[in-house]
Amino acid sequence: MTWTAHLTPRASITPELERGLRALLQAAYPQWADFWAGTSFWGSEPEWHLWLAGPGGSPMAQLGFGRRAAEVGGQAVMLAGVGGVATHPDWQGRGLGRQLLGELAAVLHTQALTDFAFLQCREEVAPFYERGGFTRVQGPAHYLDPDEDRWVTNAGPTLILPVRRALSDWPPGTVHLRGLPW
Numbered sequence: 001m002t003w004t005a006h007l008t009p010r011a012s013i014t015p016e017l018e019r020g021l022r023a024l025l026q027a028a029y030p031q032w033a034d035f036w037a038g039t040s041f042w043g044s045e046p047e048w049h050l051w052l053a054g055p056g057g058s059p060m061a062q063l064g065f066g067r068r069a070a071e072v073g074g075q076a077v078m079l080a081g082v083g084g085v086a087t088h089p090d091w092q093g094r095g096l097g098r099q100l101l102g103e104l105a106a107v108l109h110t111q112a113l114t115d116f117a118f119l120q121c122r123e124e125v126a127p128f129y130e131r132g133g134f135t136r137v138q139g140p141a142h143y144l145d146p147d148e149d150r151w152v153t154n155a156g157p158t159l160i161l162p163v164r165r166a167l168s169d170w171p172p173g174t175v176h177l178r179g180l181p182w
Contacts, residue, residue, distance in 0.1 A: 002054070003052040003053065003054055003060070003061070003096060003099060004052065004053050004054075005050065005051075005052055005099070005100075005103045006049075006050070006051050006052075006053060007048055007049075007050050007103075007107055008048065008049050008050075008051070009047065009048055010045060010046055010047055010048060010049065010064075013040075013049065017049075017059070018040055020058050020059045021040035021049060021051065021059055021062055022036050022037060022038075022039070022040050023058075024051075024058075024059045024060065024061075024062055024086055024088055025040060025062075025084065025086050027088050027089055027090075028086035028087060028088060028089060029086065040062075040064070040084065041064050041083065041084050041182075042083060042084065042146065042181075043083060043143075043146045043180040043181040043182055044066055044068075044081065044083075044179060044180040044181065044182050045066070046064030046065055046066045046083065046084070046182065047065065047066035047067065048064065048065055048066070048107075049062055049063070049064050050062065050063050050064075050065065050100065050103055050104055050107065051063075051100075052096055052099060052100055052103075054091075060087065060088045060090075060091050060096060061086065061087040061088065061091070061096040061097060061099070061100045062084065062085075062086055062100070063082055063083070063084055063085040063086070063100060063104065064082070064083050064084040064182065065080050065081060065082045065083070065104065065117070065182065066080070066081055066182060067079065067080050067081075067113060067114055068081060068177065068178065068179065069178070070118075070175060070176060070177050070178055071175075071176040071178065072139070072170070072171045072173055072174070072175050072176070073139070073171035073172050073173025073174070074171070074173065075171045077115050077116065077165075077171070078113065078114050078115045078116075078164075079114065079115065079116055079117070079118040079175075079177075080108055080114040080116070080117045080118065080163065081117075081118050081119065081177070081181065081182030082104065082117055082118065082119040082182055083119065083181065083182030084182075085097070085100070085119075085121075087100070097128060097132065098131070098132055101129070101132030101133060101134075102132070102133075104117065104161075105117075105133055105161060105163075108161070108163045109163060112163070112164055113164075114163045114164060115162075115163060115164050115165040115169070116160040116161060116162055116163055116164075116165065116170065117134070117160065117161035117163060118158075118159075118160055118161075118175065118182075119134070119158075119159050119182070120141055120154055120156050120157060120158050120159070120181065121156065121157055121159065122156065122157070123156070123157055126157040126159065129159045130159070133161055134159035134160060134161045135159060135160055135161070135162075135167055136157055136158065136159050137158050137159070137160055137170055138158075138172060139158055139172060139173050139174055139175055140153045140154055140155040140156075140158065140174055140175070141153070141154050141158055141174070141175040141176075141177055141181065142154075142174050142175065142176045142177065143176075143177040143179065143180060143181045144177075144179055144180050145181075146180050146181075153174070154181075158175060
């Protein structure tokens with residue numbers, strides 16, 4: 001099956017596409033279906049949605065991302081934060097997620113405005129991102145939690161994808177996102 005990649009600026013999301021993204025997120029994360037009924041992102045509003053559509057044009061895999069200047073170990077770093085990664089359960093295990101991460105890497109390398117892509121995830125899904133080119137790094141992330149409206153430090157898996165800088169350029173220390181997570 002052929003999956004078509006779409007890169008849509010957040011400002012250009014139509015009501016129909018927003019409904020499709022929400023439906024995808026509800027299917028992928030049924031335990032948070034009520035939350036996803038009202039939005040297609042958690043935390044920072046993404047600058048772009050990258051999504052894959054099959055026949056019929058509905059989103060079957062998606063992620064949101066946006067750029068932000070952050071601080072890592074006292075150094076300024078331009079990050080493309082990634083969030084809301086989802087593949088419809090009917091299509092999991094068929095390479096859509098791998099294609100989605102490959103499309104993200106291609107977009108970020110073409111734009112060349114980002115030092116690293118960044119994400120945090122649950123331990124059980126970290127190997128998926130590692131197979132998709134991300135590398136686990138040491139150091140927690142410090143951000144404004146959108147659910148609790150307070151600053152928190154999350155020691156969960158932190159993964160990066162080198163874009164404009166090399167993996168060896170990643171500074172050690174806490175990642176200060178200077179705002180909401182993605």
